């Protein structure tokens with residue numbers, strides 16, 4: 425099972441829009457991937473699902489994570505790094521089995537100039553700690569608000585080419 429994780433719980437996020445684009449494009453390429461948005465997390469996760477606690481609301485999410493062998497994380501830049509809610513989510517997942525010796529690819533995005541280069545570096549450290557094997561090709565998309573056409577598709581030639589290359593490599597990773 426392959427799962428795309430939309431790495432923020434911000435309503436109306438560009439991250440979710442990009443995650444949906446990846447899901448659609450991967451489907452066109454023959455890979456059906458699930459999509460988990462961090463908007464689906466229980467609202468009081470920090471009270472209900474940390475430090476050995478487990479809520480009923482989180483159980484189906486944990487099941488998705490447990491059944492996934494390959495993840496694609498779409499991660500926005502928040503204050504020069506990845507969102508805190510993404511770290512809380514990783515901390516809430518059962519350890520070490522959730523991510524241990526599994527595979528993942530990373531895509532960063534931002535409204536600013538850098539496309540979350542530092543955030544992906546920071547998250548890479550977390551992935552290494554939990555033994556999640558990362559695909560070497562990481563994609564960074566700056567100025568995300570200028571990247572979509574009216575159908576919710578990426579349309580700029582270089583962005584489409586880079587993301588297609590990443591997806592093609594992800595499919596065989």
Ligand SMILES: Cc1cc2nc3c(=O)[nH]c(=O)nc-3n(C[C@H](O)[C@H](O)[C@H](O)COP(=O)(O)O)c2cc1C
Nearest residue numbers: 432434437438439500501502503504534535536537
């Ligand atoms: C809490 C917060 C911090 C942010 N920090 C940055 C930042 O450091 N650099 C940047 O380019 N954009 C920053 N942004 C803007 C996001 O990159 C922008 O909203 C982009 O659309 C991706 O995030 P989204 O999926 O929430 O829309 C920040 C947004 C939020 C909500």
